[in-house]
Amino acid sequence: MKYKKLTPEQIKISLDRLTRFKFTREKYLRVFSDIILSNLIEPKIKKNELLNYPAEKIKKIAEEIFNNSLENPISGDYSINLRLAEYENSIFKNDTDTQCLLENRLNYHEAVKSIEEDCCVNLKWLKN
Secondary structure (H helix, E strand, O other), rough: EEEEEEEOOHHHHHHHHOOOOOOHHHHHHHHHHHHHHHHHEEOOOOOHHHOOOOOOOOHHHHHHHHHHHOOOOOOOOHHHHHHHHHHHHHOOOOHHHHHHHOOOOOHHHHHHHHHOOOOOOHHHHHHO
C-alpha cells in the first residue's frame, strides 16, 4: 500500500470530526473514508468502491495511514479509544459494523500532542 502522510491540519480535523456529537457510524465512516480517499495513492480506490468495503477493511486502511502520519505511530495505550467507545455506546445503540469502527487502534495519545490548549471543547476532552 502506498500513501501520503496526513498533514497536521488533516489530523486535527479528523480528531475534531471523530469527537463531534453525530451518529457514530456516520462520522467514523466519513473520517475514515476521507483519510483513505485523500491520502491513498496505491491501490487507488474510488468512493463508490470504498462504500462496498467491509468496515474492518476500511478501519485497517485508515489506521495505517493515520498512525504512520504521526511522529510516533505505535502506542500501547488505547485508553482514549476505550473512553470514546464507551461514550459513543452510552449515547447510541451501535450495530456490529459500528462497533468494529469504534474498536480502532488510532494513536490518539500521539495525535493530541499537536493540539493547542486553546482548542475547541471536544478536542480538550481528548487531551484530558
